Amino acid sequence: MRDSSLEAIFRPCSIALAGITVANPEHWTRNFLSGLVAFGFDGPIYLVNPRGGEIDGRKVYHRLSDIPQNVDYVISTVPASASPGLMEDCAAKGVKAVHFCTSGFSETGTLEGIRLETRLKELASSTGIRIIGPNCLGIYCPSSRLSFRPDFPGESGTVGLIMQSGGNTVNLIKRTEFRGVRFSKVISYGNAYDLDESDFLEYLTDDHDTCVIGLYIEGVRDGRKFHAAAERAAKQKPLVLLKGGITREGTRTAAGHTGSLAGSREAWEALCRQMNIITVDSVEEMADLLVTLALMPHPGGRRMALLGFGGGSSVLISDHFGKRGLLIPPLPEEIKAQILEYTPIAGNILTNPVDYSQALMNAEYLARTLRILFRWQEVDHVIGFVSLLFNRPLLVQRLRSLNDGMLETARELQEQMAIVAETSIAPEEAELILPFIQKCAGYGFPVYFSFASAAGALDKVLAYNERQSALKH
Amino acid sequence: MRDSSLEAIFRPCSIALAGITVANPEHWTRNFLSGLVAFGFDGPIYLVNPRGGEIDGRKVYHRLSDIPQNVDYVISTVPASASPGLMEDCAAKGVKAVHFCTSGFSETGTLEGIRLETRLKELASSTGIRIIGPNCLGIYCPSSRLSFRPDFPGESGTVGLIMQSGGNTVNLIKRTEFRGVRFSKVISYGNAYDLDESDFLEYLTDDHDTCVIGLYIEGVRDGRKFHAAAERAAKQKPLVLLKGGITREGTRTAAGHTGSLAGSREAWEALCRQMNIITVDSVEEMADLLVTLALMPHPGGRRMALLGFGGGSSVLISDHFGKRGLLIPPLPEEIKAQILEYTPIAGNILTNPVDYSQALMNAEYLARTLRILFRWQEVDHVIGFVSLLFNRPLLVQRLRSLNDGMLETARELQEQMAIVAETSIAPEEAELILPFIQKCAGYGFPVYFSFASAAGALDKVLAYNERQSALKH
Numbered sequence: 001m002r003d004s005s006l007e008a009i010f011r012p013c014s015i016a017l018a019g020i021t022v023a024n025p026e027h028w029t030r031n032f033l034s035g036l037v038a039f040g041f042d043g044p045i046y047l048v049n050p051r052g053g054e055i056d057g058r059k060v061y062h063r064l065s066d067i068p069q070n071v072d073y074v075i076s077t078v079p080a081s082a083s084p085g086l087m088e089d090c091a092a093k094g095v096k097a098v099h100f101c102t103s104g105f106s107e108t109g110t111l112e113g114i115r116l117e118t119r120l121k122e123l124a125s126s127t128g129i130r131i132i133g134p135n136c137l138g139i140y141c142p143s144s145r146l147s148f149r150p151d152f153p154g155e156s157g158t159v160g161l162i163m164q165s166g167g168n169t170v171n172l173i174k175r176t177e178f179r180g181v182r183f184s185k186v187i188s189y190g191n192a193y194d195l196d197e198s199d200f201l202e203y204l205t206d207d208h209d210t211c212v213i214g215l216y217i218e219g220v221r222d223g224r225k226f227h228a229a230a231e232r233a234a235k236q237k238p239l240v241l242l243k244g245g246i247t248r249e250g251t252r253t254a255a256g257h258t259g260s261l262a263g264s265r266e267a268w269e270a271l272c273r274q275m276n277i278i279t280v281d282s283v284e285e286m287a288d289l290l291v292t293l294a295l296m297p298h299p300g301g302r303r304m305a306l307l308g309f310g311g312g313s314s315v316l317i318s319d320h321f322g323k324r325g326l327l328i329p330p331l332p333e334e335i336k337a338q339i340l341e342y343t344p345i346a347g348n349i350l351t352n353p354v355d356y357s358q359a360l361m362n363a364e365y366l367a368r369t370l371r372i373l374f375r376w377q378e379v380d381h382v383i384g385f386v387s388l389l390f391n392r393p394l395l396v397q398r399l400r401s402l403n404d405g406m407l408e409t410a411r412e413l414q415e416q417m418a419i420v421a422e423t424s425i426a427p428e429e430a431e432l433i434l435p436f437i438q439k440c441a442g443y444g445f446p447v448y449f450s451f452a453s454a455a456g457a458l459d460k461v462l463a464y465n466e467r468q469s470a471l472k473h
Numbered sequence: 474m475r476d477s478s479l480e481a482i483f484r485p486c487s488i489a490l491a492g493i494t495v496a497n498p499e500h501w502t503r504n505f506l507s508g509l510v511a512f513g514f515d516g517p518i519y520l521v522n523p524r525g526g527e528i529d530g531r532k533v534y535h536r537l538s539d540i541p542q543n544v545d546y547v548i549s550t551v552p553a554s555a556s557p558g559l560m561e562d563c564a565a566k567g568v569k570a571v572h573f574c575t576s577g578f579s580e581t582g583t584l585e586g587i588r589l590e591t592r593l594k595e596l597a598s599s600t601g602i603r604i605i606g607p608n609c610l611g612i613y614c615p616s617s618r619l620s621f622r623p624d625f626p627g628e629s630g631t632v633g634l635i636m637q638s639g640g641n642t643v644n645l646i647k648r649t650e651f652r653g654v655r656f657s658k659v660i661s662y663g664n665a666y667d668l669d670e671s672d673f674l675e676y677l678t679d680d681h682d683t684c685v686i687g688l689y690i691e692g693v694r695d696g697r698k699f700h701a702a703a704e705r706a707a708k709q710k711p712l713v714l715l716k717g718g719i720t721r722e723g724t725r726t727a728a729g730h731t732g733s734l735a736g737s738r739e740a741w742e743a744l745c746r747q748m749n750i751i752t753v754d755s756v757e758e759m760a761d762l763l764v765t766l767a768l769m770p771h772p773g774g775r776r777m778a779l780l781g782f783g784g785g786s787s788v789l790i791s792d793h794f795g796k797r798g799l800l801i802p803p804l805p806e807e808i809k810a811q812i813l814e815y816t817p818i819a820g821n822i823l824t825n826p827v828d829y830s831q832a833l834m835n836a837e838y839l840a841r842t843l844r845i846l847f848r849w850q851e852v853d854h855v856i857g858f859v860s861l862l863f864n865r866p867l868l869v870q871r872l873r874s875l876n877d878g879m880l881e882t883a884r885e886l887q888e889q890m891a892i893v894a895e896t897s898i899a900p901e902e903a904e905l906i907l908p909f910i911q912k913c914a915g916y917g918f919p920v921y922f923s924f925a926s927a928a929g930a931l932d933k934v935l936a937y938n939e940r941q942s943a944l945k946h
Binding site for chain 2: 169216218284314422427
C-alpha cells in the first residue's frame with residue numbers, strides 16, 4: 001500500500017507549514033509559503049510557529065494541535081532538535097506525511113545528530129507517518145500546485161526527478177526550463193530516513209504523467225530494494241542517473257552532506273550497464289539528456305545532416321559527432337547541385353556539414369537549403385549549428401536569418417531539428433539570445449550549447465534506444 | 474631572415490586595403506577599415522577599389538599603383554580570381570606582405586581553385602612577397618594597433634594565437650576577453666600557401682611579449698618543419714593545441730575548409746606527448762586553458778581547499794576534482810574548530826570542501842572562513858565555487874556577499890584564488906554576473922563555468938608544469 005501513502009504527499013488536501021518564520025519576510029522558510037501561494041495551491045494552508053502572530057493576513061498557530069481542521073501534510077522547517085516533538089504532534093493530529101526540510105541530523109557526524117535520526121525513524125515506524133528527508137527541499141508537483149519555490153514553471157510536463165540534493169534540483173530545473181523541459185513530479189529527498197529513492201522510483205514508474213526519470217543519488221541504504229525498483233523502472237522508462245560520490249573525495253563529501261554510504265563506482269557502473277540506465281557526470285549533462293529525451297522522445301537513427309556557419313566550427317562539430325559514432329554521410333552530388341543553383345562556392349563548404357556562412361545574412365537561401373536537406377532521405381536528423389558570440393548589431397541580423405530561415409522553415413515543414421548555439425553571457429546579447437532559445441524550445445527543438453554536449457546527448461539517447469530495442473528482442 | 478619579413482606584417486608602416494567595398498558600409502570588407510580606425514593605427518591607410526570613390530572622407534584609389542606613397546602591407550578582399558593580378562601590382566609597388574582574406578581557392582576542390590593556388594605560390598616565390606592566407610582573417614596585434622575587428626580588447630597581453638580558422642579565432646577571443654585574457658599577437662592564417670603555422674610559431678617563440686601560445690591547426694603541409702618549430706617552442710613556452718580533423722568526418726570537412734590534409738590522430742597525440750604540448754578538444758576548453766595559463770602562470774601544487782555553497786555541489790566538485798587527480802586534503806581538526814567558533818554545524822559541511830551555505834548571505838563569515846583557509850599551510854590553492862542560477866533579488870544578495878566576503882578578502886590578503894561560477898544566460902541575471910566575472914578577472918582570479926572544466930584545466934596546467942620540470946632534470 002505504498003502508493004496510497006504517497007498520494008498524501010503528491011495530492012494533499014491540506015498543508016501545514018511548521019516552523020515558518022514570522023518576523024523576517026526574507027527568511028528562507030518563507031519560500032514554502034510563497035511557492036504554494038504562487039502556484040495557487042487550492043486546499044487550506046496552515047502556518048505554525050510557537051510565537052504565533054500573523055503573516056500576510058494568515059493566522060500563525062502556536063501548535064499544530066491548535067489547528068481546528070484536518071491536516072494531511074506538514075512541511076517542517078523546525079530545528080532538528082524539535083523534530084521528534086513535531087512528529088508526536090503530527091501523530092496526534094492524524095497527519096499522513098511530513099517533509100523535514102531542516103538539516104542537523106546524522107550527516108553532521110555528531111552524537112546528537114545520530115540520536116535524532118534514530119528517534120525520527122522510530123517515530124515514523126510507530127506512528128505510520130511517512131517522512132521525506134530530512135535535509136531536503138521536498139516536492140514540486142505543478143499539477144497539484146505544489147512547489148517549494150515560487151519561480152518554477154507552472155505547467156506540467158513529462159519529466160520526473162528524484163534528487164538527493166536540493167541545490168542540484170534547483171540547478172537542474174533552472175538549466176532546463178528555458179530549453180523546454182517541464183516536470184511531472186520532482187522530489188528532493190535528502191537523508192532518506194523513511195521514504196527513499198526506491199519508494200519514489202516505484203511511484204514514478206507507475207505514474208502515467210512521467211515518461212522520463214532523472215535521478216541524483218549519493219548513496220542507497222537498501223541495495224536490494226533499489227535494484228528491484230531500478231530494474232522495473234528501467235524496463236518502462238528511460239532513467240538518467242547522476243551518481244554523486246564516485247571518487248574517494250566525493251564519497252567523503254557525500255557522507256557529510258546526506259550521511260550517505262556512496263558504494264563503489266564499479267558496482268554502480270555494472271548496474272547501469274545491465275539495466276540500460278543512462279549515466280551522466282554533471283548536472284549540465286543531465287540537463288542535456290533531459291532536454292533530448294523530453295523534446296525528442298523518438299529520435300530515430302544516427303545519420304545527421306549538419307547545417308551551420310563557419311569552416312572551423314564545421315571541422316570541430318564533425319570531429320565531435322564523429323567521435324561519438326554519429327554518422328555524417330557525405331552530401332550526394334545531386335543535392336550539392338541543387339544548392340549550387342543559387343550559391344557561390346567560395347566561402348561555403350558544400351559537403352556535410354553544409355557550411356553556409358553566406359546564408360547567415362540571407363534567410364531565403366537558408367530556408368531553401370534547409371528544405372533541400374529535409375528532403376534528403378538518407379539522414380535521420382537535421383542539426384543547425386551557429387556561434388552567437390557576436391556583438392549586438394551583427395547578432396540582431398543573424399538571429400533574424402536564423403529565425404526566418406531556419407526555425408520558421410522547419411516549423412512550416414512540420415519537421416523537427418536540433419540547434420547547437422554557442423552563446424555569450426554578455427547581457428546585451430543574452431537579451432536577444434534567450435528569446436531565440438525559448439522559441440526553439442517552444443517549437444520542440446532541443447538546444448545545446450556546445451558541439452561536445454550535443455554529440456554526447458544525442459549519442460547517449462540513441463544508444464539507449466538501440467539497446468532498449470535489442471533487449472526487447 | 475624569416476623574422477624581418479614578418480616584421481612588415483606585425484609592424485607595418487603603411488597599409489592598403491585592396492578590394493574594400495565602397496557602396497555598402499555594412500559589408501564585411503569594411504571590418505578591416507573599422508578595425509584599424511578603432512585601434513588608431515598610426516600609419517597611413519590607403520583604400521583601393523577599381524570603382525574608386527570615397528569612404529568616410531578617405532580617397533579610394535582605382536589601383537594600388539595610383540597610391541603615391543610606399544605601401545608595406547596589403548590586406549586583400551579582392552575575389553580569388555583577381556588575386557594573382559593584385560600580387561603583380563604589389564610587386565611593382567614594393568609591398569612586403571599581403572594578407573589574402575578571400576576564399577575560393579583549392580579548398581573548393583575546383584580546377585580553377587587549384588590553378589589559382591599554384592599561381593599564387595609561384596608569385597610569392599618569384600616576387601619574395603610574403604602571403605598570409607588566403608581564406609583567413611589575418612592579424613590582430615594590439616601593440617601595433619592592428620585588428621581585423623573593431624571590438625577586440627585594445628590592451629596587449631601575453632597570449633599568442635596561431636589559428637587556421639578565423640571563426641574559431643573570434644570565438645576564442647570572445648570567450649576569454651571578459652575572463653581576463655589579453656593577447657600579444659593573433660594570426661588567423663587559413664590555407665597557408667606561403668607563411669604557415671611553423672613560420673608563425675617560430676616568430677612567437679622568439680617574441681618576448683608572448684608567454685603562452687594557442688594553436689588551432691587543421692593540417693600541416695611540411696611535417697618536418699612543424700616538428701622542429703614545435704620542439705623549439707615547447708621547450709620555452711606552454712603550447713595549447715586544438716587539432717581540427719582528428720576523425721574521418723572532421724578530416725573530410727577540413728579538406729573542404731582549408732584544403733588541409735589532417736594527418737593521423739595517433740601521430741598528433743604522440744607528438745604532443747613527446748613535446749609536452751597541452752591538447753584540448755574544443756574552443757571552450759582552449760579558453761579554459763588560456764585563462765589558467767595567462768592568469769596563473771605559476772600554479773604550484775595539486776592540493777586544493779574548496780569553499781562553496783550547497784551539499785550536492787560539494788559532492789560533485791569533489792568527484793570532478795578527484796577524477797582529475799587533484800588533491801582535496803581533509804580539513805584538519807584545528808581548522809574545523811576555528812570555523813566552528815562562529816558557525817552552526819547544521820546546514821554547513823565542515824570538511825573539505827567547506828560547504829558554507831549559510832555564509833552565502835553573510836560576507837563577514839565568508840571573509841573569516843576564507844582567511845582561515847588561506848592560512849592553511851597544507852594546500853596550494855583556494856577555489857571558490859558557487860551556483861549563480863538564481864533569480865535577480867537573491868542573486869543581488871549573493872553576489873554582494875561573494876564580492877565583499879570572497880574577492881575583497883583574497884585581494885586584501887594579496888592571495889590568488891580561482892572561482893567556479895555556474896551561470897545563467899537569462900539577461901536580468903547576466904547583467905549582474907558579467908561585472909562580477911570581470912572583477913574576478915581584474916583581480917587575476919581565473920573563472921570557470923563548470924566543475925569539469927575547472928578540474929580539467931587545472932589538472933592539465935599542473936601536469937604540464939610537472940612534466941616540464943621533470944624534462945629539465
